[in-house]
Amino acid sequence: MVPLEPLPGACRTPLISLLLVCCLLPLGAQRQEFSLQVEPQDMVVSAGGSLLVNCSTDCPHPKSITLETYLFKETVGSGLGWEAFQLNNVTGDSKVLCSVLCNGSQITGSSNITVYRFPKRVELAPLPPWQPVGENLTLRCQVEGGAPQAHLSAVLLRGEEELSRQLAVGESTEVMATVLARRDDHGANFSCRWELDLRPQGLGLFQNSSAPRQLRTFVLPVTPSRLIVPRFLEVGTSRPVDCTLDGLFPASEAQVQLALGDQMLNSSVSSQGDTLTATATATASTEEGAWEIVCNVTLGGESREIRENLTIYSFWGPIMNLSEPTVPEGTTVNVTCAAGPRVQVTLDGVPAKGPGQLVQFQLNATEKDDRRSFFCKATLEVDGMILHRNRSVQLRVLYGPKIDPARCPQHLMWKERRIHVLQCQAQGNPDPQLLCLQKSSGVQVSVGIPFRVTLNYSGTYFCRATSSQGTKTLTVVMNVQVRKPLSVTIAMVVLTILGFAIVTAAFLYVFWVQKQSAIYHVNRGSTWLPLTSKQPDEALGEEPS
Numbered sequence: 001m002v003p004l005e006p007l008p009g010a011c012r013t014p015l016i017s018l019l020l021v022c023c024l025l026p027l028g029a030q031r032q033e034f035s036l037q038v039e040p041q042d043m044v045v046s047a048g049g050s051l052l053v054n055c056s057t058d059c060p061h062p063k064s065i066t067l068e069t070y071l072f073k074e075t076v077g078s079g080l081g082w083e084a085f086q087l088n089n090v091t092g093d094s095k096v097l098c099s100v101l102c103n104g105s106q107i108t109g110s111s112n113i114t115v116y117r118f119p120k121r122v123e124l125a126p127l128p129p130w131q132p133v134g135e136n137l138t139l140r141c142q143v144e145g146g147a148p149q150a151h152l153s154a155v156l157l158r159g160e161e162e163l164s165r166q167l168a169v170g171e172s173t174e175v176m177a178t179v180l181a182r183r184d185d186h187g188a189n190f191s192c193r194w195e196l197d198l199r200p201q202g203l204g205l206f207q208n209s210s211a212p213r214q215l216r217t218f219v220l221p222v223t224p225s226r227l228i229v230p231r232f233l234e235v236g237t238s239r240p241v242d243c244t245l246d247g248l249f250p251a252s253e254a255q256v257q258l259a260l261g262d263q264m265l266n267s268s269v270s271s272q273g274d275t276l277t278a279t280a281t282a283t284a285s286t287e288e289g290a291w292e293i294v295c296n297v298t299l300g301g302e303s304r305e306i307r308e309n310l311t312i313y314s315f316w317g318p319i320m321n322l323s324e325p326t327v328p329e330g331t332t333v334n335v336t337c338a339a340g341p342r343v344q345v346t347l348d349g350v351p352a353k354g355p356g357q358l359v360q361f362q363l364n365a366t367e368k369d370d371r372r373s374f375f376c377k378a379t380l381e382v383d384g385m386i387l388h389r390n391r392s393v394q395l396r397v398l399y400g401p402k403i404d405p406a407r408c409p410q411h412l413m414w415k416e417r418r419i420h421v422l423q424c425q426a427q428g429n430p431d432p433q434l435l436c437l438q439k440s441s442g443v444q445v446s447v448g449i450p451f452r453v454t455l456n457y458s459g460t461y462f463c464r465a466t467s468s469q470g471t472k473t474l475t476v477v478m479n480v481q482v483r484k485p486l487s488v489t490i491a492m493v494v495l496t497i498l499g500f501a502i503v504t505a506a507f508l509y510v511f512w513v514q515k516q517s518a519i520y521h522v523n524r525g526s527t528w529l530p531l532t533s534k535q536p537d538e539a540l541g542e543e544p545s
């Protein structure tokens with residue numbers, strides 16, 4: 001049995017046999033005529049593994065082939081000039097030495113055993129939850145264990161891109177890399193990989209990677225958002241509020257909060273490219289006064305906010321009142337205009353004594369006040385701004401009925417067979433109904449509508465205006481004249497023309513006689529002729545019937 005003490009070289013073994021080997025080694029090497037092979041050379045074995053070592057010699061009569069090692073060994077076969085050993089549980093690098101006695105002298109051969117071992121752990125240090133774009137990010141990776149170190153390296157990766165590589169040193173190796181965070185790095189997977197390159201030993205390249213860590217990068221501009229809010233808001237009303245932020249990345253991951261005072265607003269958020277917009281409806285359900293609307297954008301654990309002032313006011317009124325909207329003539333009517341506190345009202349040019357006070361006046365309703373409108377203007381000053389609001393109210397006065405004699409001729413001289421209109425109007429509220437009936441027959445004549453007059457229209461008429469407010473009657477006398485036949489008219493025209501001719505002739509004669517006698521003599525009476533004149537207009541306007 002060989003002791004299992006782990007030693008770097010066989011020379012430190014306390015065994016006499018090994019001491020002997022050490023002392024004889026230079027001698028044997030010099031005098032060696034025969035050789036001793038140790039197969040395989042430069043053994044590479046995974047930690048805890050086993051291997052077969054064959055010591056063979058060309059010595060014709062070899063004696064006692066031995067394998068010197070601190071590892072547990074077993075002879076698994078032997079033949080002429082060779083012996084094979086199995087080494088189990090190889091845990092560390094070591095050197096094995098074969099020796100044989102040949103013709104009285106010792107021959108030796110050796111081989112190195114290299115143990116390879118995969119790292120126990122490879123881990124990328126956690127990344128910050130959010131990394132600002134344009135700032136340096138330091139990545140750290142730890143590789144623990146692994147052998148042989150000369151062939152082991154640690155590599156930091158962004159996706160498949162190699163960022164940094166370092167050879168292993170010591171039991172634990174840390175590899176670091178600094179990267180400038182970019183927008184493109186948002187969602188990138190960073191990982192760490194160890195590589196054990198045993199290709200020179202004919203075993204290949206071994207590697208394994210840490211679990212990837214995904215980076216989230218963001219841009220949150222320092223310049224605050226645009227907040228569009230109304231400056232004034234009346235109690236009980238609602239207005240939209242808009243908050244917009246540009247240059248945000250990734251805009252879809254940002255969170256926005258809109259608040260009126262400490263009341264959160266229900267906002268709908270939309271993002272387009274790098275622009276984020278939140279809209280909400282601000283309802284002035286709180287008390288009057290100065291308030292603030294706050295827009296708070298949070299991204300990557302940072303937040304930006306902007307505030308805008310909003311004044312909530314109440315503007316009650318103006319309320320206009322008539323003591324009664326519809327009154328009979330002669331009634332006293334109260335007209336009032338009132339509005340909320342701090343509101344100044346002016347009723348038909350009459351201002352209130354002070355803000356918040358009402359204006360009232362009385363009037364004795366007359367016919368002229370029917371449909372009269374009263375106007376009230378209300379003004380409120382809110383934070384330097386003057387707000388206006390107007391109201392009007394209309395009064396109805398019940399009066400009448402009345403028939404104005406000037407607009408309803410009471411004596412009519414009409415000619416038969418002509419078209420005439422009976423003009424007559426009645427006033428009042430409510431509108432009266434006007435009926436004109438012939439006194440004798442009770443026949444109704446239409447008012448305001450043209451009709452052809454006949455002789456039986458002659459007579460006295462009662463024109464009666466009726467409304468809920470009473471009745472008014474006016475008497476109208478209509479005289480219908482008989483018209484001369486057409487032949488009479490023609491005869492009269494002929495006579496008239498003839499008359500003119502005679503007069504002209506007489507004038508010319510008198511003028512001529514005076515010139516002859518040179519005596520001036522006027523005969524006035526000769527110009528007066530017993531003729532009836534007729535308006536030619538009237539003749540032309542005649543009906544052709």
Ligand SMILES: *[C@@H]1O[C@H](CO)[C@@H](O)[C@H](O)[C@H]1NC(C)=O
Nearest residue numbers: 054055056077079082083084
């Ligand atoms: C050991 O080596 C010798 C000579 O090369 C060979 O004959 C023998 O078969 C080998 N033994 C084993 C177990 O490989």
Ligand SMILES: *[C@@H]1O[C@H](CO)[C@@H](O)[C@H](O)[C@H]1NC(C)=O
Nearest residue numbers: 004048072088089090091092
């Ligand atoms: C291998 O060797 C190690 C110490 O070198 C020991 O702890 C382990 O039990 C051994 N394994 C076997 C299977 O013999």
Ligand SMILES: *[C@@H]1O[C@H](CO)[C@@H](O)[C@H](O)[C@H]1NC(C)=O
Nearest residue numbers: 033034060061102103104105
């Ligand atoms: C063995 O050694 C002796 C001297 O030491 C030598 O004379 C002899 O030739 C050797 N035999 C062989 C086979 O080499």
Ligand SMILES: *[C@@H]1O[C@H](CO)[C@@H](O)[C@H](O)[C@H]1NC(C)=O
Nearest residue numbers: 041042094095110111112113
């Ligand atoms: C074995 O390793 C030692 C160093 O540990 C080296 O000097 C020697 O050359 C190696 N032997 C072989 C056969 O590779």
Ligand SMILES: *[C@@H]1O[C@H](CO)[C@@H](O)[C@H](O)[C@H]1NC(C)=O
Nearest residue numbers: 134135136137177178179180
């Ligand atoms: C990032 O680190 C590099 C060196 O690794 C340095 O030159 C650069 O100024 C750093 N940039 C910032 C923004 O810190």
Ligand SMILES: *[C@@H]1O[C@H](CO)[C@@H](O)[C@H](O)[C@H]1NC(C)=O
Nearest residue numbers: 159186187188189212213214
């Ligand atoms: C990063 O890894 C996750 C899953 O591990 C994957 O969904 C994502 O696409 C990867 N990102 C990139 C940029 O490859």
Ligand SMILES: *[C@@H]1O[C@H](CO)[C@@H](O)[C@H](O)[C@H]1NC(C)=O
Nearest residue numbers: 118119122207208209210211
């Ligand atoms: C590679 O690493 C993963 C953990 O990242 C581990 O589960 C797996 O066993 C490792 N494979 C090897 C061959 O080391």
Ligand SMILES: *[C@@H]1O[C@H](CO)[C@@H](O)[C@H](O)[C@H]1NC(C)=O
Nearest residue numbers: 263264265266267268281283
């Ligand atoms: C916010 O909106 C949702 C649906 O649009 C509604 O159910 C909810 O009551 C609203 N909350 C407030 C405080 O207005």
Ligand SMILES: *[C@@H]1O[C@H](CO)[C@@H](O)[C@H](O)[C@H]1NC(C)=O
Nearest residue numbers: 255257296297298303304305
């Ligand atoms: C903005 O909103 C975030 C998330 O709700 C909150 O943590 C932060 O305190 C708010 N910032 C301000 C200034 O109100």
Ligand SMILES: *[C@@H]1O[C@H](CO)[C@@H](O)[C@H](O)[C@H]1NC(C)=O
Nearest residue numbers: 290291292306307308309310
């Ligand atoms: C809001 O009002 C306060 C005083 O009430 C004033 O100091 C502040 O500047 C105002 N803010 C804005 C954005 O106008």
Ligand SMILES: *[C@@H]1O[C@H](CO)[C@@H](O)[C@H](O)[C@H]1NC(C)=O
Nearest residue numbers: 323324332333334335360362
């Ligand atoms: C009108 O107002 C006066 C005093 O303001 C009041 O005495 C009177 O009763 C009011 N009249 C009506 C009809 O409301």
Ligand SMILES: *[C@@H]1O[C@H](CO)[C@@H](O)[C@H](O)[C@H]1NC(C)=O
Nearest residue numbers: 329330331332363364365366
């Ligand atoms: C209203 O005026 C009418 C006539 O102008 C008058 O007869 C009546 O008495 C007045 N009524 C009142 C209440 O002053």
